[in-house]
Amino acid sequence: MLLVKTIVDNPEFVIERLAIKNRDARESVEKIVALDKQKREIQTKLEDNKAEQNALAKKIGELFKQGKQQDAQDAKARSTELKNIIKEQEDQFQALDKELYETLVLLPNLPYELVAPGKSAADNVEIRRGGENPSFEGFEPLPHWELAKKYDIIDFATGVKITGAGFPLYKGKGAKLQRALINFFLDEAAKSGYMEVEPPVLVNEASGFGTGQLPDKEGQMYHCEVDNLYLVPTAEVPVTNIYRDEILDAKQLPIRHCAYTPCFRREAGSYGSDVKGLNRLHEFDKVELVQIVHPDKSYKALEIMVLHVEGLVKKLGLPYRIIRLCGGDMSFTSAMTYDFEVWCAAQQKWLEVSSVSNFESFQANRLKLRFREDGDKRTRLCHTLNGSGLALPRIVASILENNQKGDRIEIPEVLRKYTGFDFIGGEEEIVESEEK
């Protein structure tokens, strides 16, 4: 949520910035400016009346004590009169405040100065790429869903049986690969200074609102209606909400957390060719990185977070590219976002595996997440950032497709100490030892 002050002080700037997000905000902005003005006017009158009423109430008490019945009755009459005026003004004020708020929450965050204008993914800007696309000799590479079947490591059909489409069942080395990736990502995050947390995966409405999923993306979350709780679409929600309604000391910043959680997304309305295999799921695993930082340092933190995520795909040996999203492709809450995509050699497709964003104070304002500089009486809003580090399914898809050798799949070097095996398939099947 933007600050009213930002809009009222610089309406044209806000309109101009939101145009980059492909959004004509003139009407909303002008409405907010007008409503804010009306609201203040009525608020001033209202508060003056309340002040008078408070003074009268005090006086009446005195008068009674002094036995001045008649004076007390007169004061009472005036107070009753005021009460009606106050009631009316209060209603007006509430109505204006509500309308202002409702208009305000529908405005997306302002894009940062580096964000290019644009309507869709086609206008995104590639920042850099790395890694090499694999080549295959003597065989045709299979898409990962074929490989999953061939080596019996992911069973989509049984997932359908248990739950439904988009809920795969990982088996054997497939399941172990999941666990290995989670541990690898968490360990790497710890090395970069992120403190691990394990949050609840069901969140209440206030948490959903705090990070901006509610009311904007209501339909994207699974909702347990009986208890009015939401399954998290990302660990960003519970982890960032740890600090909802907090006033931190400046010296506590930056706060860095990593968390593994399953993520649940309804993905309503996104059916098509891109949902095959692991490409788009309703439930998937992800390690998320969250930072709460001083506003002067958030863009530096964003760059460092990008480097951390880049390090992950590099270590996994996956061909990748980093993209800076254009205004139109960015989320409601983000001020700037970098997407990471990895190459899937059989599908011949780039798949998004991470989205790293700076939300500036947009989430913090909703969360009431503030900090105080030493010796300063004022509070200021923190900046929040988060990024996937990383989402598993598409990483698995990329590993399977890129590392296939015809008769087996090679596990990236860095993962082997976590998996306990070097290959999926092939002759050298490791037989699990029972003796240990």
Next chain:
RNA sequence: GGAGAGAUGGGUGAGUGGCUGAAACCAACAGUUUGCUAAACUGUCGUAGGGGUACAAUUCCCUACCGGGGGUUCGAAUCCCCCUCUCUCCGCCA
């Protein structure tokens, strides 16, 4: 699922109609004293919003907030109603 208790400032906790934005204590912060540490003493010590001054302020004035919402009253932390949440005991159970 059944029964009961409770929700007050960073924490403990007082407060049953006006003198309470809120005692006291603890913590924290600043200072004084003492070779250092400790102790003692003094002071500060909630948040948000509006207004004024110079379109400035962390100053001044005002308003709101004692879980949330509504009501009674000239006046509500305090009385009434509704909701939410937390805790304890029992049952069930990873």
